[in-house]
Structures are given as structure tokens and as C-alpha cells.
Amino acid sequence: MGWGGGLGGLQKNSGGSQGGLECLGGPGAVWGRCPPPVQQPPELTEAPPEQLVVFPSDDAVLKCAASGNPPVQFRWTRDGRPFPSPSLSPAELAGVSVSPGGGTLVINASLAGRLQGRFRCEATNALGTALSPESRVIAETPPQWPKEKVTPVQVEEGDPVVLPCEPPPSAVPPRIYWLNSRIVHIAQDARVSMGQDGFLYFANAQVGDSHPDYICHAHYLGPRTIIQKEPLVLRVTPSNSVKSRPPRLVVPRDPQPTHVALRGETLVLECIAEGLPTPWVWWRRLNAPLPPGRAVLDNFNHTLRLLNVSEADDGDYECAATNGLGTARRSHRVTEHWAVGLNRVSGGRAYPGPGRRLDCQVGGKPRPRVSWSLNGVPIDELPDPGRRTLRDGALILSRLEPNDSMVAQCEASNSHGRLLANAFVYVVELPVQILTPDSALYTVVENQTAFLHCRAFGAPAPTPALQDDRAFAFTNGSLRLGRRRPLGGASACTRAVAHSNASVSARLDVRAATRIEVPPQSVTAKKGETVTFTCGATWDPGLEPRGLLWLRDGSPVLESADSDKFSVAGDTLTVAGVDYPDQGRFRCRAWTRLDAAEAEAELRVVGRPGPVQDVQVREPSERQVRLSWTPGEEHNSPVEKFVVEQEEGIFSPGRFEEVLTVPGVQPWAQLALSPYGRYRFRVLAVNGYGRGEPSAPSATVSTDPAAPERYPMGVKGEGNETNNLVITWQVRGHFGGIWGILGGFRGPGGIWGAWDGPQTPPVPLVYPENVGVEILNSTSVRVTWSLSRASSDLRGHLRGYRVLYWRDGWVGEHPRPPGSPEPPPQPGALTVPGEAGGALLGALQPWSRYRLQVLVFNGRGAGPPSAEIRFHTPEGVPGPPEELRVERLGDTALSLEWRRPRHPNGVLRDLGALGGDLGALGGDLGALGGTWGTLGRTGKGFGAISWYFGTEPHWEKRGRGLGVFGRSLGYLEGVFGPPDPPARPAAEEPWRSSGRANSSLGRYRLGDLRPGTSYRVQFVGRNHSGERVAFWESEVHTNGTLLPRPAGGFATEGWFIGFVSAAVLLLLLLLILCFIKRSKGGKYSVKDKEDTQVDSEARPMKDETFGEYRDGEEKASGSSGRSLGAAGAALGSDDSLAGYGGSADVQFNEDGSFIGQYSGARGTAAGSSGPASPSAAAPLD
Secondary structure: OOOEEEOOOOOEEOOOOOOOOEEEOOOOOOOEEEEEEEEEEEEEOOOOOOOEEEEEOEEEEEEEEEEEEEEEEEEEEEOEEEOOOOOOOOHHOOEEOOOOOOOOOOEEEEHHHHOOEEEEEEEEEEOOOEOOEEEEEEOOOOOOOOOOOOEEEEEOOOOOOOOEOOOOEEEEEEEEEEEOOOOOOOOOOOOOEEEEOOOOOOOOOOHHEEEEEEEEEEEEEOOOOEEEEEEEEEEEOOOOOOOOOEEEEOOOOOOOEEEEEEOOOOOOOOOOOOEOOOOOEEEEEEOOOOOOOOEEEEEEOEEEEOOOOOOOOOEEEEEEOOOOEEEEEEEEEEEEEEEEOOOOOEEEEEEEOOOEOOOOOOEEEOOOOEEEEEEOHHHHHHHOOEEEEEEOOOOEEOOOOOOHHEEEEEEEOOOOOEEEEEEEEEEEOEHHHHHOOOOOEEEEEOOOOEEEEOEEEEOOOEOOOOOOOOOOOOOOOOEEEEEOOOOEEEEEEEEEOOOOOOEEEEEEEEEEEOOEEEEOOOOEEEEEOOEEEEEEEEEEOOOOOOOEHHHHHHHEEEOOOOOOOOEEEEEEEEOOOOOHHHHHHEEEEEEOOOOEEEEEEEEEEOOOOOEEEEEEEOOOOOOOOEEEEOOOOOOOOOOOEEEEEEEEEEEOOOOOOEEEEEEOOOOEEEEEOOOOEEEEEEEEEEEEEOOOOOOOOOOEEEOOOOOOOOOOEEEEEEEEOOOOOEEEEEEEOOOOHHHHOOOOOOOOOOOOEEEEOOOOOOOOOOOOEEEEEEEOOOOOEEEEEOOOOOHHHOOOOOOEEEEEEEEEEEEEOOOOOOOOOOOOOOOEEEEEOOOOOEEEEOOOOOOOEEEEEEEEEEEOEEEOOOOOEEEEOOOOOOOOOOOEEEEEEOOEEEEEEEEEEOOOOOOOOOEEEEEEEEOOOOOOOOHHHEEOOOOOOOOOOOEEEEEEEEOOOOOOOOOEEEOOOOOEOOOOOOOOOOOOOOOOOOOOOOOOEEEOOOOOOOEEEEOOOOOOOEEEEEEEEEEOOOEEEEEEEEEOOOOOOOOOOOOOHHHHHHHHHHHHHHHHHHHHHHHHHHHHHHHOOOOOOOOHHHHHHHHHOOOOOOOOOOOOOOOOOOHHHHHHHHHHHHHHHHHOOOOOOOHHHOOOOOOOOOOOOOOOOOOOOOOOOOOOOOOOOHHHHOOOO
């Protein structure tokens, strides 16, 4: 290949022969020559199996397929000779066919038996012949057990027994099963087991082994046939002289067995022993332990299986059988072999001139023998041109020529099999073809490496020819021009082989490079400022498309319609309101389709430092403490100092004051503390841009009280009367509660006087801890606390505790907004004297929000409060509805109206009403009947009201209140009648519920009332015990006149109704008994009567009546007669045969019931209606 440069026109020239098809080389290419179709020697893609067993009903199908160009022709050989003959193709033989377009051979089932042998497929085209491995075809007839005379096997008890099987031989060994004539498997164990040869071995015979049907079944998988041997008869004679004997190995029969195991397969070793008692078999390896995970014991330890045999399994394996009387041993020698292993023989395309080496790498034990063939002919039978050499199993071909294309076969074999591999050598010589389009245009920018491509096809590979030191040519034909400013123009590529050459031209266009003339500048901005980056770039004017792209930390910066953070206008990028997350590296990129230029700037956002983290209190002591912290974010400006602020929780709670400043490199501080203080600290950082946010407060540090260390300041005295002196001063520091001030003065004459200032009560310094609240019910809670500080903090004697609590409103009610004009609620107080750990707080309102604090107090006052605890009480019984009014709507209707309870004490769900009927005014109350009415649910979230109406003149209070789940139910309950009791008593009637209504409606209508009747109405509720509690009651009257009803007599009394019911039931029972008595006459059970008289000497008659005999109902009638029992004696039987015992012969009608004669005497038993006693029974004629 050669590249030449010039500024003239581009030309394409070629020499030598050209061939092939016109084709398009690719995008932008012109019509050119494509290489001719590539030829390929035959290569097998499918081969026949190593062994094929066929049966009379099966065709022999030997598959063979191959690929190649020119198309492949197929031939077959049988036992090394052409099949069926050199002059006859397989398709011309009757009963033999070859698949169309392939080489699969099909032999009809009728010929398979005569044409068995070793078959081989040959695939041939103009470049050579490929061979398949040999396939052995075996034709078998359906297996049949030969007829034989089977003699019984007779042994004595305790003797060993072997039952033979010996199925017909087959290329595929059958599976053996021992069954009996009922197709049940013969049970096997350590005494009775089947060997690998199919025989059934008895270590010692037992009498129970005697069976006439020991049958051996052989299952042949190929023909899918199961055949069975003639049944074997085993007779075991019992013996009184059974003698024990030591074990003896019956399998293997060879005293020194040897085994050859193939690598990767499974080896089976077997030992079966006879003896009495039954021997037990175990295994070991003499020269090493058994291979773990691959040694498996089967068949009651009679069989040792070695899985996936490897070379390490060589050695001696010993089995031993023992039964307490001795031990028998047998050693198995195992030698590992492996079948032939053959790697793929290296082959492929080659070119004239150089040689080729074909390696046939084989393995196996014993070492395989390797032979070579060329195009199916053994190499020994071919003339030697002097260019073939065999060396270490490899075939070396030297000085290849164009006609040396071939297919070589390497065949390796040992005693365990053979393998064959094909390798083709295709000697190719093709004229050069350039695949790159002619006159291709390459555009580059200055100072950029340019690559000009020249892809070519030919055999042997076209060689380059380059005479220009400005460029480097690759072996694939590409040309690289270095990083310099090349001249634009044309270049030519020439590729050549031994007999031909070709060339194409290419044109190079050089453009100006993209440059950034004004790069963006790095910016440091304060938080909240707006920053603008500018990037000025230049491009080659003839390059399109082109553009400018901004990137932030490698990601494109995009404008957003819902945010004005980033905006791009021309060559500028604006970042508005910079924040700390906006900082980073901004890059502008000017690009074209050929190159790109980039420049970068950094944005740093500065500001006040972030809050300090993790303030820790360390090394606390009586008068000082050490603080440490973790600095926060510096925000690109170093911290200059840290400011420590302090809060004193007793005298100035909630106010932090600056107490100390430390350098910015020191994240700790040592602080001095005063006695009697409760301190918290926080730290803030300061840099050049101001102070940062303070940290979270630290943990609380408390100091103990101490004596004052400083005297008061600003002492002055001034008299406002003629006889007094007012002295004032200022206390310096705090050291605990100041009990008093001692002072003195000197009067005229130098006389000193003394006075005491006011004293501050020494209240406790300690407050209760671990305050908890336990909800007991809707109005009571249990408050608990503990006191863990030293007794000195009590500042005196403990007098007790005080619980302060506030009610903040109903549950679910919005809290009072801050600054509300309403005064804050006043707390309730519960004083608990003495050293208590808790108290019961009652009289709370249900369904309310509360908060509480606990204080400890001594004789001087109360100490600081505990932490605030919030809780809410559960729902309770609602208060009564307000302003309940009853309005009479007419003679039979009332209207109820009410307002919601003032104290709902929960979520109101239902309101009910209970009512009753007091009867007509001035009427007979005893004659009034009660009525009931029920209304459905009304109102969302509330139950409906149920109304009950009754006639009870005396009323009792019952109620309904809060349910278990807090349901607020209101009921109206009433009795109807005059307000005063009547002159004569009437039957009491209980209160009855009349319905439920929605309590939010405030009214309810009562219907179906009686005219001229007085009604008493109650609202009731249920308490926590489920009892009804009435909380409102009223009396109303209806207009009109009640018509009296006749008074009821004794017919409505319960005792009279019960008496009539019992009489009817007794009468019905008597009718049933009479019907049964009538049904027992006319027909009788003949069989029972005959049996009774025949067997009367042996047993007495227990049936006192004869059962009725009917076709198909004898059994039912007999049971019916038995069920009557002793009742038959009382009832008697007018149709009993006993009445005819002394009379003449009795002839029955011809109804099939009986034909014969009976005679006998009536029984003497009193009341008996059955037959006579056995002693008086008459004999049956």
C-alpha cells in the first residue's frame, strides 16, 4: 500500500485482474468493487451417534449435516467400504433414503437387521472432504426369556440361598426387579439383597422365606419392554439343628478383583456375604481415607459407589463382613483410566507461500494412538510430495500452494474409545479490492491529528508502500498525519498483492481552530449578590453548527421557566442571589462539529460562619467548667474568634449574655462560675463578614450555694425624719438565698450600734424529677414524682409537695392564640404533706386538656417547679340537655325540644328518650294495654331515639349514660297514667324505651299516643357501671277521651293456659297408643312363632306379643313390637294366638301369612297376652 500527495486531480487506477460484484461501500461512498463470495471447505455441523441400537419396529436414522461453499455432497461408508456400493448411491437402494439437501441416512426397519455395522458420513466439495466419527448400528430382536424347566429350590433353615436371574443379553443392559405374583416387591434388607448381576442373595434362609413365586423382571428401556422369568419356588425346611457360622463372601467371586474406572464416571464396588447371624458389611480404603462427598454406600452397605472418579482414586479398597463369629475380607484394586480427550484441531484460512502447522492435542489413559487423514484418505496411503511432516502428533505443511486446500482429519483412539476431529486448510489468493470510497473528503482543524483511511481486501493481505516521512501508515491502510499545520490538497492510497494492485484518492480540508479569546474570571461574592461570567470565543466562519455551552461542575447549566437563578444571554452567564450551594467551577465550552475549546472559572460564596455544633460541658467543678465544641462551616472566610454566651437560669432565665471570647483556632474555653447558679452555654463564631448563628444551648450545669464573698456596694444613708436614717445598698453577685443583712453605725461619742436587714426566705433549691401522670378515669389521674437531690438543697425541713395544674380547654379545641385579651387560666393546687411519692388528683373535667407542675416546699416557701407535663382526660358522662320542653301537638302526639348539654364531656354521638303510658285520665288503669314503638337512626354521628309506651302507674328510675366506648346517649323513658296512684292496685309494668333521636336537632315528635292519657317522660343515661341514671323528668297530658276496654278474665291467666295445654297433650298421647293397639291385629310373624315353639325347650319366650308380618316390613314390625315392651301387658291383645291354644286347628286365609296348624293353651300368667310358657307349649306338627 502506498499514499502519495499532490494538489492535482484525484485518480483511481488498478492493475491486474479484477473480479467481484458492484456494491456501495458505505455513507458517502461511490460504486466500487466488492470481494467475490468466499469459498469454504466442508465443515460438519451434525454427526451420527457413536452407537445406535434399533429394533424390528424402528428405522435406523443416522444424522449428518455440513456447511461449505461450494455446496457439499454427502457419501456414506459401511465397514470402511462405500455404501451401498461404489457404483450405487444410498438413495438408489430400496428401503434406504437420504434427506433432501442434507446427508441424513434413513434405513427402513425391514433392512436394519441385515445392514448393521459401522457407518461413516463423508461431506465433500471442491476444497476437500470432512469425515464424521464412526457410528455402530446394532439391530436387536425383542428380548424373550428362553423356556426352561424350573426346579424348586429346597434348603434347610439357616442355609445360604442364591436365586439366579440371567436375563437375555442386550446392548443396553436392562433394569432388574424381583417381585411376587401379586406384583409386590420382594422386601430386601441386610439379609436379603439383590446384587449388581441381578441375582437375589439370602445370607441365611428363614422359614418365612418359603414362597412359590419369586419372579425376576427385566425392564429393557430401548424396546420399552418388561419380561419376566418363570417363578422360582423356594422351600425352607425347618430345622432344630441350625448352626451359626462365620461370614463368607459370595460376591465378588474373584479372590483378587481388579477394576478399571474411567475418569469422571461412577465406579461401583460390591461385596455380599452369607453367614448366620446375618453379617454386616463395612468399607475402607487401605492407602488413604475414602474421598469425602464422593463415596456413597448403598444396598445396606453391600455397594460402594465412587462418584466422579479422578486420578486420586487409584488404590485398594477393602470390604469386610462380620457377624461376631468372624470376619471375611476382600480387597478391590482400582485403576483410573480416561477415555480419549481431543481438543479442536487448529485450522483455517492460509495464503500461498508460508507453511501451516496443525496440532492435534489428545489425552487419555492408556495413551491414545494418533493417525492423520487428508480428505478422508489415510496419510500413509497418499503420495508424499516432500512438504508434509508428522512431528509429536502434529502435521506440518510447508510451502503452501493455491491448490493445497484440504480437510485434514486427526483420529485418536485407545481401549476406551476413539475420537475424530476435522481441520480445514483453505489456501486463499484473491486480487486486491479497496473498500474505502474514492475521492473521500476529510475535514480537520489546524494543529489536529488527521487520519485518512484506506480499507482493502485481498489474499494475501495487501502490503503498504509508503515514501513520505510526514505521516505514519498503519497495516490496515489508515494514514496518520501528525499535530502540525498540514497543507490542504489531495493524497492517493495504493494497495498491492503479488498479482494485482489498486489505488484511491482522498482530499484533506484544513480549518481554523476554535479559540476562547476572553475566558471567564473567577469571582468571590457575598451571599445574596448577583454574579456574571463572560466568555468570548471565535470560530472558523465556514463551520456550522457551532455554539457556546456553560457547565457547572461538569453538568450543563440550564435556564428554568420557574426560576431565575441562572440566565444565559449571548456569551454571558448570570447567577442571581448566590448562595453557598451555588459555588463551584463554571466552564464555558465553545464547540463545532470538529473541535471544541474550554475555559474555566471558580465561584466562591462567602458570608458569616455557620452555627457551632456539639457544644459539650466537660470537667465541671464547684467554681469552673470547661466547654468544647465543633466549629461549623466557615463559608470561605476563616473564623477569627468564638464568642461564649451564658444563661443563668435562677436569676435571669432566658437571657444569654456574652462572657468570654476565644481565638478562632481554639475550639474550647475555660469558664468561672458563681455559687448558687444554674447555667447553660452557647457558642457563636465570628469571621470577617460578621457573627454566625448561635449554637444550641448546652446541658445545664448547677453550682451549690456558698457564703457571700463580696460586701455590698453603694451603701449610703439618708434621713427622711428627725429620728430615723434610711440606709440603702447593692448586693454584688449571688451566692444563694440571702437571709439577711447585718450592719452597724457609730453614733455621737463614738458609740457603735447594730441592726438586721430584711431576710430572704431560704426556700428549697431542689425540684421534683421523673414526674409522671397515670390516667385513672375521666375525672381522676395519679401523679408520681421522685426527689433525688441532696437534703442540703431543701434548705430546711421537707414539709410536702404542691401540684399546680391548669385546664387549657376541651380536647380537639384550638388553643388560645398568643396575646389573647382573655386572662390566662388560674391554676388549681393540690397540697400533699410529708414525704410522698405521688398523689391522686381528682375533680377534673372529662375530655379536657391539662398541664401540671410539681413543687417542693419547706417552712419558708416553695422551690422551683418541675418540668411541665401535659395530658388529657378521656370522655365522661355528658351533662343533661338544656331547656327540655314538651309541646302537645294533638290527642296522640307530643313534640320534644332541647338544647345541647352545657358540658358534653366528649364527642356527642346519640341522644335517647324513654317514655311510658300512665293510662287514660280517670279510667281503669288495669284494663289498659301497653304499646311499643321504635324509631330509626336520625342525624349524622348521633343515635336515634327509641320510644316505649306502657301502663305502669308506679314508676322507677332507670337511666342510660356514657357507654363503655364513650357514647353519649340520652333517652326519654316514661309511664302513662294519672300522676297520683289509683285507688286499687294494678299490675306493675316496667319502664320502656321509646326511641333515640339526634340530640343536635333539639326537638322530637312523639306519635301514636292515646287520647286523654297522662304520660311521664324521663331523660336517662348510663354511668360507668352500666346502671341507668335519670337526670330529667316531666309529666304531660293528651287531649280527648279514652274508650274503656272490657276487663280480662281468668282465660288470660297463665295457669289456665298451661292446664289446657297439658290436657290436650295427654289426649293426643292416648290417641296414639290406641292406634298402635288397633294396628297389631290380623297378621302375625310366622317365622318368629315357629322358632319360638321349636326352640321352646331351650329358651323362654320373651316377646309377649307377635309382631305383624308384612311383605318387606318384617324387620320393621319386629322392632315395633319390641318397642312396646311392658306396655303390651297392660294393653293386651285381642288377636293373640294364645286365645286359640286349646281350640281346634286354625286355618289362616290365603294371604301368604301362614298355612299350617297351631295348638296350645292360653298362658296362665296374669295379664299376659303372649304365648304360653315353654313347658306348656304344644309341639309343632
